[in-house]
Amino acid sequence: MSHHATTKLSSLLLRQLGPRLLSPSPFSGAMMETSKISRAMARNCTSMASTNAEKEEKPVPSSVAESDKTAIVSYWGVAPPKLTKEDGSPWKWNCFRPWEAYKADTTIDVKKHHKPVNSVDKLAFWTVQALKYPTYLFFQKRHMCHAMLLETVAAVPGMVGGMLLHCKSLRRFEQSGGWIKALLEEAENERMHLMTFVEIARPKWYERAIVFAVQGVFFNAYFLAYLASPKLAHRITGYLEEEAVNSYTEFLNDLEKGNFENVPAPAIAIDYWCLPPDSTLKDVIKVIRADEAHHRDLNHYASVCSSSSTSEKHELLIPLDLTKNLSSTRKTNI
Ligand SMILES: [Fe+2]
Numbered sequence: 281m282s283h284h285a286t287t288k289l290s291s292l293l294l295r296q297l298g299p300r301l302l303s304p305s306p307f308s309g310a311m312m313e314t315s316k317i318s319r320a321m322a323r324n325c326t327s328m329a330s331t332n333a334e335k336e337e338k339p340v341p342s343s344v345a346e347s348d349k350t351a352i353v354s355y356w357g358v359a360p361p362k363l364t365k366e367d368g369s370p371w372k373w374n375c376f377r378p379w380e381a382y383k384a385d386t387t388i389d390v391k392k393h394h395k396p397v398n399s400v401d402k403l404a405f406w407t408v409q410a411l412k413y414p415t416y417l418f419f420q421k422r423h424m425c426h427a428m429l430l431e432t433v434a435a436v437p438g439m440v441g442g443m444l445l446h447c448k449s450l451r452r453f454e455q456s457g458g459w460i461k462a463l464l465e466e467a468e469n470e471r472m473h474l475m476t477f478v479e480i481a482r483p484k485w486y487e488r489a490i491v492f493a494v495q496g497v498f499f500n501a502y503f504l505a506y507l508a509s510p511k512l513a514h515r516i517t518g519y520l521e522e523e524a525v526n527s528y529t530e531f532l533n534d535l536e537k538g539n540f541e542n543v544p545a546p547a548i549a550i551d552y553w554c555l556p557p558d559s560t561l562k563d564v565i566k567v568i569r570a571d572e573a574h575h576r577d578l579n580h581y582a583s584v585c586s587s588s589s590t591s592e593k594h595e596l597l598i599p600l601d602l603t604k605n606l607s608s609t610r611k612t613n614i
């Protein structure tokens with residue numbers, strides 16, 4: 281292929297793929313179209329249902345027909361019910377609901393470290409150490425940028441682990457013991473960390489490009505690692521979470537010293553963590569760090585549960601409220 285043709289092909293690819301891969305929010309841009317499609321699907325579903333059971337027919341609410349400008353986020357293209365906060369003011373978040381808000385346990389031990397004891401632990405520990413130094417070198421004191429990009433990676437393991445356990449549950453016709461939900465909740469919690477940081481700082485184009493490349497590599501590497509050894513994969517995540525706790529502690533220290541402006545907490549964080557209205561970035565970092573400490577414990581425990589040694593499993597059973605803890609990753613205190 282000639283040089284001219286190569287240049288033409290690459291510029292065509294960039295024109296076609298660039299906006300999709302690197303634009304700030306392709307989904308929000310497509311929301312109008314999606315909502316139209318959803319409404320069309322809803323109408324189809326409604327007409328299909330009417331042929332089978334007239335009684336069950338659920339007409340599209342009048343609010344939907346009123347204006348095409350209203351973006352609708354729901355499975356069936358039907359407007360979700362109007363939700364309110366405790367004080368009666370309207371609930372403005374679609375990415376989480378009032379019953380998903382919670383108070384983080386900030387009393388959790390943020391200095392806990394799992395000492396690598398066997399070869400799997402050591403491999404996981406040194407893998408994370410090898411990843412840590414270039415990351416620190418790259419970000420140095422740019423804590424906000426570090427936190428934002430860290431969260432784009434941190435939200436991957438829970439989703440991959442949850443997805444693979446989901447498939448395993450289907451293949452084996454057996455229950456998961458609450459682990460699927462726990463891991464997916466972890467991924468969702470990490471994504472909410474990201475949504476919070478995005479309210480404070482916007483990623484630059486090259487940061488988006490880094491995230492794009494890192495996600496492609498990390499997702500696939502973690503997927504393969506989890507297939508090969510869930511024990512290793514969870515241990516790696518446990519150590520990644522330990523590093524996340526450390527980096528948030530550094531962030532907090534610099535906020536205490538006044539090296540960064542302690543801006544007011546974003547509204548999304550106040551609602552998600554049930555924080556007082558006058559909360560600041562410092563309060564937000566404290567609750568996020570508590571979440572990371574919780575993920576650390578959950579993943580170190582999951583690594584033990586993935587072990588084939590039954591005696592080892594029994595040693596680390598969470599006392600009393602095991603089931604409750606595993607079904608709600610945010611409240612686990614292992
Ligand atoms: Fe996080």
Ligand SMILES: [Fe+2]
Nearest residue numbers: 434521572575
């Ligand atoms: Fe985390």
